[in-house]
Amino acid sequence: MLQELSIKNFAIISSLHLTFADKMTALTGETGAGKSIIIDAVSLLAGARSSVEYIRQGSEHCVLEGLFDLPIHKDFQKLANELGIETEEGILVVQRDMNVSGKNICRVNGRIVTLSNLRRIGHYIVDIQGQNDHQELMNPDAHLRLLDSFGSEDFQAEKRRYRHAYHEYLELAQRVRKYKQNEQTFVQRMDMLTFQQEEIGSAELEVGEEERLIEERDKLVNFQKIVDTLSYSYQALTNDEASALDGIGLASQELQSIAPLDDAYQTISDNVHSAYYLLQDAATEISRQLDLLELDEERLDTVNERLELIHQLKRKYGDSIESILAYYQTISQELIESDFSEGKLELLEKELEEKKTDLTEDALQLHAKRQKISKRIEEAIQQELKQLYMENACFHVHFSETTITEHGIDEIEFYITTNPGEPLKPLVKVASGGEISRVMLALKTIFSRKQGLTSIVFDEVDTGVSGRVAQAIADKIYQIGENSQVLCITHLPQVAAKADHQLFIRKEVVENRTITIVEELSPSERIDEIARMLAGTEITELTIQHARELLELAKK
Template sequence: MLQELTIKDFAIISDLNLSFYSGMTVLTGETGAGKSIIIDAVGLLAGGRGSADFVRQGAERSVLEGQFFVGPKLLGPLTEELATFGIEIHDGVVIVSRMILKNGKNVCRVNNHLVNIQVLKRIGHFLVDIHGQHEHQELMKVERHLDFLDQFGQEQVAEIKDTYQEIYHRYQVLTRKLKEVRTNEKENAQRMDMLTFQKQEISDAKLQVGEEKQLEKERQWFMNYQKISDALSSSYEALQGNEFSSLSQIGLAMDEMDGIQELNQEYQHLYEEIASSYYQLEEASRSLKVELDSVELDESRVNFVEERLNLIRQLKRKYGDSEEAILSHYERVVQELDATLTAGDQLEQLADELDQVEEALQKAADQLTEVRKITAKKMEQEIIAQLKDLYLEKTVFEVKFQKKVWQRTGQDDIEFFISTNPGEPTKPLVKVASGGELSRVMLAMKSLFSESQGITSIVFDEVDTGVSGRVAQAIAEKIHYIATNSQVLCITHLPQVAAAADHQYFIEKEVVDQRTETKVGELNQTERVEEIARMLAGEVVTDLSRQHAFELLKLSK
């Protein structure tokens, strides 16, 4: 229930603090005094749409704050909802504040935690249900009838509906995926051709890491073949080409020094150095001979190296800047080909899985329809009973079903039918019900929902407009009955409704310092008699109207 409400600089309200109680509370006063402004403030605390137009002229901001107490029925679900936003609740108390700045910016807090409007609306759904004059127009929207039915049978419908919606979500995912796979079949075939070619091209190349570097080295040797051959030949010729070659001359010097090495230690040293050089050059000469004999230009090998290098360069241009990159691309191609080759299998698997999901979805849809039809029968009976209390005792109310394709809400099209005249067939509610009848049907639904939903506060904003006499009395009793399950705040111009309330506030406008302000005060018993008498008589209150007001209050008690 709403316990405290603070309003500052909001429309024509400068500063207002109100305390509310359980049961039924009515707000009365002249038209334009500001009753609906108070309801607007409560609606904004529940996440309603706000704008800078609400800021009082001359003020920088409007500040609204409400303290709600949540009963046991909603405490668990609300605690879970708040926990998802990191908000704690203590002793069932929720404090909601909203600041609307002159520039249109909104600052919202729940239990001192900043939240956005969407979060505030989700939380406000647990706290306040505002039913204004236009709310009965929701009954004129056929697409809302299913929501009303599910709301009525929430305990029975919710679980199977959740199950259905889980399967339906899987059905949507599979349907989209299957469509994508089928759409891409042609593109996949074209890509498979390209991947197959790439795989074959790289595979045929039998590329080895480091091969290009080795081939470049070999090519470099071919390019310098003549230079190498000439150098080897000339070097060998210089060392051993004839009897006057360098090696033979050094051998002669070695023989001469060998003859005198024993005469002097220095000569021996010279002999050893010359002998060492001779043997080293002799070994080099043999190596030169081997190299010279092996040097031969293989034209076929030259052509192979050139062709191989050209192939590697082509592969690098297509698939990467190194042998490693080309081979990595090859691995990716192989993997994608494997995946693409299994696309046909995937398509078959998806189709099989979709068949299974469709079967499960139809089963869940049938179960949901069955539960809804049971709920609808109960709703029909209880709405008819409620309408009897509202002097629509001859009314027949029906919930009619039609099957549609699978949607998120199920496979049911729901529409309310009604007949208010005996012997007449039921017809669509949206086509035949009058405004007064719509209001009473909606009030009947609120009576039913107030028991099951446990909403903290229900607000009725002039839902009794256009009725009088015994119907007004019946509406007053119905609203009071709703207040036995939820706190009710009600704006009314009907004395019967005002008299049925447990508490009554009088709202009026005053001019203070040349500014219009709304004032609110709770009425005691004597003041209530006077206010209800004014509602009965109009401008001039007579003793008879006071007596009538007193009787109304007495009867209500």
């Protein structure tokens, strides 16, 4: 329920703080005093769309704040957890700050939320029924939701399971459609990837292979030059007539004879001696290499072909063998993970048909349970309508079967006849404004019993009625207040008298500015206000007596 409401710079309200009680509270006052403005503020806290026109003239922004009891509905706790809203203290503080620039900031228990999420929260904290809000009853699309709201917790759980299964069915149907649309394109891609995989795989590439092949090719291409160079070098080192090694060996022997005489000579001798042995090793290695050399022209062709293959693969798949192998891994994984395979479409279509069959069975079960719910609603509303002086009315829930939707296979519309002998017709085509108000109150009476502590606001829903019907509506609103907090804007004295509490709203002009003032009326003040509602400006002793009588009857 709504405990407190704080309003600043909203319409003609400069600053206002209200405390609300449980059960039924009537808001009365002259037309234009600001009663509906208060309800507009509550509506905005529940997520209604705002307008800069709401901001008081001359102000930059307005602030609305409401303190609510924490809703006990289990779905609300799930929503609070989803939005990260703390709920440990058992209260809900909703704040909305609106700026002339059009900027809106919404907070719930200090956490900023989007307007759409505030609207989701508002569904659990307040239910506003205005004189134009009968449109829900006049909209057949809303009738199914209204009927379902009377279902048990088990029914609601079954609906949730059905809705989950329906969305799974839609996802699978979309998957089948995409599969069909993309099958040809996909098959072409799979063929291409398979070819690429085979082409790269058959090459059996190795990291570092290209560098080794280039080195081998260069040796094979320069075979004759290598042979000539090694042969000449070997002859220069070992020629019998003018052997370089023999000359260096003689020089080494001569230098060794004078080496002890000076450190410089010793160094020269050591270097020549070392050079002699190094050259001797080099000559041996040159001889070995010459023995190993053998021209293999077929091998040269093989190396060149292999290098050309690597070049072609690099041109297609990457700038190095590493890149080519990485691409090979990628396409191989894609081929493994692909769900396009022979017979896959047939399997998906079979699965889709099975899901549709299961979904149809679930929808039929929902239909059967809705039939039972509808009978209970018809009986309950019939009883409520009798209490609202619509004894001859007959209310009926009309079912039409449709294709499978998120809600099942049912289309529902409320039918009614208000005169004996007349056939049942859609509510939207038969009922008058006053009758619609009474049907709405009948529904709301039943609904409030199930809803628990919820704030329900009636904004002049009693417009256009009088006499015993007005008294019946007053009794019905009071009855709703027994199960829920009710705030009711009314111009009917019968309704105001029935309230547990009464707030009087009036306007005053202070420093050339109009402001709204709200006062809770004492028992004696209520008599005067109800007398004014009965008689208008001319209040007599008889009017006072009539007002007092209304209040006394209401207590009884």
